[in-house]
């Protein structure tokens with residue numbers, strides 16, 4: 001009997017629970033990750049300093065690096081700082097910017113990365129992509145998947161609510177991204193990776209249908225797992241397709257047209273997904289998505305993140321240019337400015353205020 005399977009690039013350790021940080025030293029002592037105990041730990045100078053105080057006694061072989069921000073220059077600087085250290089692994093301990101910097105730096109010096117996110121703002125915590133600000137605005141860089149992911153839900157409870165809520169928008173947007181993938185399959189014959197689609201869709205649906213909120217540990221568990229699974233779905237398919245469609249083109253357009261005013265990634269993606277579902281004629285799904293986003297305190301109208309209706313129309317019009325080659329409902333409909341205005345007005349009526 002022929003046995004044909006494939007290996008899925010995925011972390012060797014995924015530890016998501018309250019108190020997980022207390023066992024971080026044990027995870028890092030796993031010989032597959034670090035046999036000498038020499039680790040380069042990237043932290044922010046904000047909340048990272050407190051975590052350093054807490055964790056340093058258990059990690060005597062670690063060197064701590066404060067990372068300024070989330071730019072390509074910060075990541076290159078970090079890689080330069082750690083390349084002379086003979087480390088076994090790099091640990092990214094902090095929010096999305098720290099994780100992305102650590103991912104890029106680890107890839108550059110050829111070391112495995114352990115991701116220890118302190119918020120749940122987006123699905124980059126376990127994905128093969130590092131998002132960094134560069135001279136052209138913002139870029140996505142391909143990197144290996146983390147070798148381990150440790151998420152302490154007690155730490156997540158302490159994170160600013162906005163950076164936890166935002167992850168809900170990013171997770172839910174998977175549903176719209178998969179609908180775009182299916183559209184590209186029907187119209188353009190693009191191949192769908194069924195396993196990647198299944199993982200990403202189930203992650204999105206679990207968050208969409210969960211009755212809880214960010215104050216509940218049970219909900220945070222599902223949200224954190226959904227974000228990790230979204231990252232793994234991207235590794236399975238080899239690109240961001242399972243978690244990024246028109247929703248993310250709209251998000252990128254916000255970032256590129258209004259770099260100073262852009263909101264959180266997950267906030268923009270959630271709004272983008274609710275609107276993209278409306279565009280594709282899935283009006284009930286769009287209304288339900290909007291209702292859930294609202295229940296979590298996430299934006300469903302541009303005014304809720306400080307943009308006018310006309311600015312949003314510009315964003316939608318510009319969005320297809322942000323991901324050339326990616327076929328979504330936006331490229332499919334190829335709307336004129338007036339058509340976008342009309343559909344947007346219908347969307348506003350449909351979701352109510």
Ligand SMILES: [Zn+2]
Pocket residue numbers: 122123170243248265269
């Ligand atoms: Zn995203």
